[in-house]
Amino acid sequence: MDIESLKNIVEKEIKERGFESLSYVLFDEDSSQPWATHLFFKNGKFQINSRDERSYIVGKTWEFDTMNEAKNEFFKILSQTVHAEQLANEFGFSHPYPSPLWDEEGKRFNLRQDM
Template identity: 50%
Template sequence: MSIDNICASKLKAIIISEIKNNHYETLRYVLFSEKDMTPFAVHLFWEDGNFIVNSRDERSYVVGKSFEFNSFEEAKEKFFRTLFLSVKRNRSDVEEGYQADYPSPLWQK
């Protein structure tokens, strides 16, 4: 089973619209490109008939585990939950005097 470019583009547009609604434009994320090496990004992509969501570190290695979903809605929910937690963690790091993963007005003082 594959996901065609037209379907991926429509799903991407849905995610990007919600990113804008949540003011998450400055966060690092990658949509439907599992080979992208953006450090500290949250990834959502399609592989082997499933939607996959994971986070990457500074070397673009997967942090923790990858989450697999049959449903786009479930994957989207996990993707946004992961972005939210990234904001929360980086905000806390900055407040405690630690360095954030990367600059963003969502957690800068």
């Protein structure tokens, strides 16, 4: 399996969707980047989890047999992150990290569901 090619495919789609400012880690299970959504391959499965400010796993680690399934869930989680942070703006809550997807006053990022 060519992990570098898979990483390039996901990074290309991240750029196409305008998600570059989100906190994510691709295929580096040992990364301790806080507030990130992690996509990696371990024990023959594609896995996804989200981390908190201390890089502890929040909730569970999702496992998938195919890259396509994992990629779809990964982008679903990133989209939900943007939506949740936009709602946080409406209620006056703070954000875990800055992103133009929710920081620019009056701007609402239109999440593309067709990708």
